[in-house]
Amino acid sequence: MEDLITIAMPKGRIFEEAAELLRQAGYQLPPEFEDSRKLIIDVEKEGFRFILAKPMDVPTYVEHGVADLGIAGKDVMLEEERDVYELLDLNISECYLAVAGLPNTKMNDVAPKVATKYPNVAARYFREQGEQVEIIKLNGSIELAPLIGLADRIVDIVSTGRTLIENGLVEYERMMTITSRLIVNPVSYRMKDEQVNELVERIAEVIERKG
Template sequence: MNELTIAMPKGRIFEEAYTLFVQAGFDLPKEINDSRKLIVEAPNERIQFILAKPMDVPVYVEHGVADIGIAGKDVLLEQQRDVHELLDLRISNCYIATAGLPNTKMNDIAPRVATKYPTIATTFYKEKGEQVEIIELNGSIELAPMIGLADRIVDIVSSGRTLKENGLVQYEKIVDISSRLIVNPVSYRVKQERIKEFVAQLKNELNKR
């Protein structure tokens, strides 16, 4: 029987988390990296992995189908799910920032901000005392200022290369982002000892870095 079910995001976060787990001493199957399966077993650790889209991980953890999950801080801030954040894994580091065309000011009458993070963007501008119209987009956020849809965008920035290649500049840094280990509140009570052991093993590896 699996003691823990862990929701893992596909893509870059998964690759970095997998490396962290292995370096921390967890015996994980090598084929998990190349598998097309959505549920993968690690029998030697009595762990079951659910491989999901990054935005879905907190949903699985909140509803208890996964005990533990790995999610970017951006997703946690945006969704505000009922989960406990246990550990900063210090992987997939980036940040959220505002950006737009060079040397441009926000429209005084009807400022518009395009983003796939409406909660984060709304909170940021509200705290600044600025009222803006949020335009929610799901992809190619950089297009918005280029085609006159918005004055600013709020988006993830890693190297800044995408902004530069599209003729945009960063204006304000909002928050640093990294991947976090989250847990279902009920699972944390019921499986507290096992989860604490799991977290301690990861902490030990992170302390070496």
Template sequence: MKPTIALTKGRLEKQFLAFLQSKGYDIAPLTDKGRKLQIETDDFFAVFAKGVDVATYVEHGIADLGIVGEDILLEFEPDVYDLLPLPFGKCRLAIAGEPEGPRSFGKQRIATKFPNITTKYFRERGKSVDIVKLEGSVELAPLLGLADNIVDIVETGNTLKENGLVVKEEMMSISARCIANRNSLKLKKSVLAPLIDSFRIEEAAI
């Protein structure tokens, strides 16, 4: 029985496929999939979904393993086993805003896609803020007066710079993670072990 891996569509998908290729896996079926969301390879079945849905599929046992950003695990806290970090998808979660904007984080309005992470971060530091949950480009919020600052994922910082924003405080570093369904780890151990072991080779270098 082949294992099923849920992959986060987009940037992480491309980085994971390059990672697989470096391990000697044949990724041709995954790169030539067109618009298909389910693909079978010689080694596993792959399903493609948004990050939060990847975690859901793994939690409910639809997928045995998942490749997802660490931010998803921190924000939604799915009931999955966080196996190991992967050597890609590295970025930062940061507080950003206009250079002349507020720097003392008191009772401010913070726009973010990550209300749970943000609330916890400020609460642990004894700060009280109002959270505005956004789904799209949070960089607009301080520019249009919706929020004083934002909390968002920063990779290169180019998007912030192009919109006249700067990083004011780095909250944490995050990376891609390999997650697993808890029951699958027990019931399909012999099937999953070779795949997981192939991912672990790079762990010490992270």
């Protein structure tokens, strides 16, 4: 069906919480929806097609128009800086970005290094603090960097803080709170405005009721 609204969203916590939000907004998603291993799921009854993607790829799919809408963390939005419109703060999957490292250690005065999978966000943050640092981009297991001497600090997402504690790291600075956002392709926003606006209104009502 060509008139399906295509929504890109990541698997995992965001996917589960977003699906629950859609159900609370009155959309009928199949019971096995969250358990599917498919990468593309059509819910024709509600006029949706879902693309399940890596979190960092969601804004890319939306920007290039293969998805009309997307659900992405604010961290990803700030890092990717894609040409999309942010429609709504969904207030789900709340966490925060933080600077962390080994306890009781100072940043190297000569060539401080910061490891992160958010190089753009980290570079802006330290520049705003008036600090010159070398950013080292990693794709996973960021906590390893201080433990093996690769970096003085890390910048990473923190949810419960358990991962930091288990790896003997401490939080030095809390940078910003992160929640998931509903984003839209600019062309889709013009061409499918009625469908998009109805979705936004119904979700916004749920968010307002939840306070």
